[in-house]
Amino acid sequence: MNQVEALQAALAGEHAALYGVGVAGGKLSGARFKAATDSYEQHRRNRDRLAALVVAAAQTPVAAEPAYDLPQAVTNAATAAALILLIERRVAAVYGDLVEAAEQAPVRALAIESLLEAATAQIAWGGAPVAFPGLA
Numbered sequence: 744m745n746q747v748e749a750l751q752a753a754l755a756g757e758h759a760a761l762y763g764v765g766v767a768g769g770k771l772s773g774a775r776f777k778a779a780t781d782s783y784e785q786h787r788r789n790r791d792r793l794a795a796l797v798v799a800a801a802q803t804p805v806a807a808e809p810a811y812d813l814p815q816a817v818t819n820a821a822t823a824a825a826l827i828l829l830i831e832r833r834v835a836a837v838y839g840d841l842v843e844a845a846e847q848a849p850v851r852a853l854a855i856e857s858l859l860e861a862a863t864a865q866i867a868w869g870g871a872p873v874a875f876p877g878l879a
Contacts, residue, residue, distance in 0.1 A: 749837075749844035750797050751805045753854070756837035757790035758807035763830045766813060767823035775820060779827060782864060786834075789857050796850060828868040835861035839877025 744752070764786060768779040794804040817823050838858040845851035862876035 744840060744844050746841075746844050746846045746850060747797065747800050747802055749841040749854075750793055750800070750850065751802070753837045753841045753857075754790060754793040754797060755805050756834050757786050757793060758805070759811050760786045760830045760834050761790065762807070762811045763813060763826055766817055767826045767830075770817055770823035771820055775824065778867065779823075782827065782831075785860060789853075789860075792853055796853070824868055828865060828870050831861045831864040831868060832870070835865065835877035837877075842877070 761783065764779055764783045768776060768783065771779050797804040813826065814829060815822060815826060817826055835858055838854050838861060841854035842851060842858060845854050858877050862873070865876070866872060
């Protein structure tokens with residue numbers, strides 16, 4: 744996978760993350776709703792940064808799908824939190840791939856920063872710390 748392909752994969756992952764976190768947020772309240780809102784905003788910032796890098800590489804950013812199949816039903820706060828945890832694991836994996844494929848320092852810096860954010864978010868949403876976040 745080259746840098747542009749990895750950027751596009753990370754961008755596609757962020758599109759999916761935005762959809763899933765948006766769905767999950769509808770089942771949360773209080774502090775968990777605020778955490779989901781903060782997560783949504785972070786994924787939106789990452790999406791925009793990735794799209795800008797794809798454009799800078801003279802490519803057309805991959806578009807978001809109109810909807811995504813969720814890997815599990817979201818029926819309450821517990822299933823919403825579990826979905827966000829799964830999303831953060833998946834996002835960490837695409838950023839791990841981007842770290843490996845990055846050829847430019849700004850791309851690598853974004854990938855590492857986003858991988859660390861995803862790893863931290865996993866812990867916040869009930870995941871256990873792992874030695875190598877994003878490793879498939």
